[in-house]
Amino acid sequence: MTDDLAVSVRGLTKIFSGKTVVDAVDMEVPKGAIYGFLGPNGSGKTTTIRMMCGLLTPDGGEGRTLGHDIRKEARAIKENVGYMTQKFSLYGDLTIRENLDFMARMYRMKNRKQVVDETLRDLGLEGRGDQLAGTLSGGWKQRLALAACMQHKPRLLLLDEPTAGVDPKARRDFWDEIRRLSKQGVTVLVSTHYMDEAVQCDYIAYIAYGKKLIDGPARDIPHKVGLTTWRVDGPDLIPLEDALRADPRVQQVARFGAQLHVSSTDAKALDDVIAEWKKKNGTHHWVKKEAELEEAFIYLMANSDDNFGQTGKRAS
Numbered sequence: 001m002t003d004d005l006a007v008s009v010r011g012l013t014k015i016f017s018g019k020t021v022v023d024a025v026d027m028e029v030p031k032g033a034i035y036g037f038l039g040p041n042g043s044g045k046t047t048t049i050r051m052m053c054g055l056l057t058p059d060g061g062e063g064r065t066l067g068h069d070i071r072k073e074a075r076a077i078k079e080n081v082g083y084m085t086q087k088f089s090l091y092g093d094l095t096i097r098e099n100l101d102f103m104a105r106m107y108r109m110k111n112r113k114q115v116v117d118e119t120l121r122d123l124g125l126e127g128r129g130d131q132l133a134g135t136l137s138g139g140w141k142q143r144l145a146l147a148a149c150m151q152h153k154p155r156l157l158l159l160d161e162p163t164a165g166v167d168p169k170a171r172r173d174f175w176d177e178i179r180r181l182s183k184q185g186v187t188v189l190v191s192t193h194y195m196d197e198a199v200q201c202d203y204i205a206y207i208a209y210g211k212k213l214i215d216g217p218a219r220d221i222p223h224k225v226g227l228t229t230w231r232v233d234g235p236d237l238i239p240l241e242d243a244l245r246a247d248p249r250v251q252q253v254a255r256f257g258a259q260l261h262v263s264s265t266d267a268k269a270l271d272d273v274i275a276e277w278k279k280k281n282g283t284h285h286w287v288k289k290e291a292e293l294e295e296a297f298i299y300l301m302a303n304s305d306d307n308f309g310q311t312g313k314r315a316s
């Protein structure tokens with residue numbers, strides 16, 4: 001394992017009740033990266049991340065996280081992990097200070113009063129420590145939850161759908177903060193179903209049925225998925241959209257504002273469709289474009305009930 005990797009694991013496997021839910025996954029996560037795990041419900045994302053962070057013992061495989069053996073030194077890894085989930089984050093009926101203190105206790109921090117005071121100050125909440133956390137707005141709850149799990153200065157941060165249900169401004173602020181942490185060298189692992197979280201990631205792994213099917217830098221993912229995309233705008237897009245969706249040679253039609261992005265993994269078949277439309281109706285403006293992460297994300301998620309590689313489903 002090189003010094004610039006926060007995580008390097010091979011053959012990671014987990015079996016629950018006789019069912020292999022993570023199947024021989026290899027993974028390398030550079031230090032300070034924001035690494036997104038995409039995939040359908042129950043595909044094994046959380047289980048993979050938990051094994052990499054020393055929170056769950058693998059049934060097979062090996063590797064190191066933050067320089068520690070994931071099997072033998074799980075405790076040392078855990079001490080360096082901050083965990084923020086959408087479901088469990090704060091106790092609404094405890095005060096802001098009590099929540100911060102509770103988290104500091106969980107990490108057995110010694111100088112808790114000082115740490116909590118510092119966190120309150122950093123958050124700009126000095127005068128509001130006695131306020132019940134449940135009375136905070138969604139965006140503030142999220143800032144508090146993030147600050148709480150960073151108090152022990154972890155080098156690895158786990159985020160489970162961190163901005164689900166949060167308004168756009170708070171979401172932007174949150175990702176600004178995550179990027180700041182990543183620049184400071186904190187490695188961030190994000191499990192998500194949401195495109196606007198996926199596009200924040202430097203690296204992406206797509207997991208289905210416990211297997212890692214695609215991974216790499218986010219900018220390489222569209223190429224790895226192999227999508228060809230055409231952008232179209234012009235009048236009467238709704239009938240065009242309906243017709244394209246009904247065409248078996250088109251795998252995906254996604255609306256982006258006043259445009260449609262029309263995609264397929266079969267470039268030739270798609271080009272034929274577009275050529276026919278250009279001939280039939282000259283009022284639309286068609287441009288072939290590089291597929292971007294948004295289209296790749298929609299494609300992966302829309303096809304995620306099927307075995308990967310099978311197509312035929314369409315995103316909307």
Ligand SMILES: Nc1ncnc2c1ncn2[C@@H]1O[C@H](COP(=O)(O)OP(=O)(O)OP(=O)(O)O)[C@@H](O)[C@H]1O
Pocket residue numbers: 016017021039040041042043044045046047048191
């Ligand atoms: N502690 C456990 N005991 C038994 N089965 C489990 C346990 N944890 C997870 N599983 C099962 O393992 C499979 C993978 O779950 P996991 O939570 O890793 O998936 P996921 O991709 O993170 O899903 P989601 O996106 O819904 O959170 C699921 O079928 C789940 O029910």
